[in-house]
Amino acid sequence: MDTIFSKIINREIPADIIYEDDLVLAFLDITPVNQGHTLVIPKKPFTNIFDGNPEVLAHMMKVAQKVGQALMQEKLADGINLVMNNGEAAGQEVFHAHLHVVPRITGDNAYSKPKRASCTPEDFLAVKTKMVAALAR
Ligand code: AMP
Numbered sequence: 001m002d003t004i005f006s007k008i009i010n011r012e013i014p015a016d017i018i019y020e021d022d023l024v025l026a027f028l029d030i031t032p033v034n035q036g037h038t039l040v041i042p043k044k045p046f047t048n049i050f051d052g053n054p055e056v057l058a059h060m061m062k063v064a065q066k067v068g069q070a071l072m073q074e075k076l077a078d079g080i081n082l083v084m085n086n087g088e089a090a091g092q093e094v095f096h097a098h099l100h101v102v103p104r105i106t107g108d109n110a111y112s113k114p115k116r117a118s119c120t121p122e123d124f125l126a127v128k129t130k131m132v133a134a135l136a137r
Pocket of ligand 1: 004015028029030031032039084085091092093094095
């Protein structure tokens with residue numbers, strides 16, 4: 001599995017790398033929502049949350065916490081969104097897993113409110129039944 005992010009890991013193309021350890025790399029997104037928008041990626045590629053090693057995913061979250069704290073300390077953010085697009089239907093464009101750390105500035109209106117589905121009590125019950133069974137497997 002080779003994407004543009006492998007080229008960044010291998011230093012074949014430039015990126016603004018802000019953090020690196022044995023498991024992950026963090027670099028600035030090339031089309032930031034706000035300045036400081038960072039991507040945290042695993043060095044050993046996997047596609048997304050569905051095939052990722054849970055320990056590596058947990059480490060990505062730890063590094064996202066450090067990046068978020070740094071963005072707040074440096075006054076590059078008033079808050080942050082953590083976003084992970086998993087699968088084409090969810091808007092994933094680069095199929096090498098990545099966690100977006102998106103700095104938000106008060107009043108930036110960077111994201112519109114998501115649409116909401118209408119669910120009847122029967123819908124909730126049907127979904128709950130399926131999910132409880134699936135999670136117990
Ligand atoms: P996603 O829609 O979650 O797959 O997002 C992919 C992200 O990768 C986008 O926000 C892009 O701006 C970002 N991106 C793509 N190529 C590069 C690159 N060479 N350097 C930094 N960020 C990139």
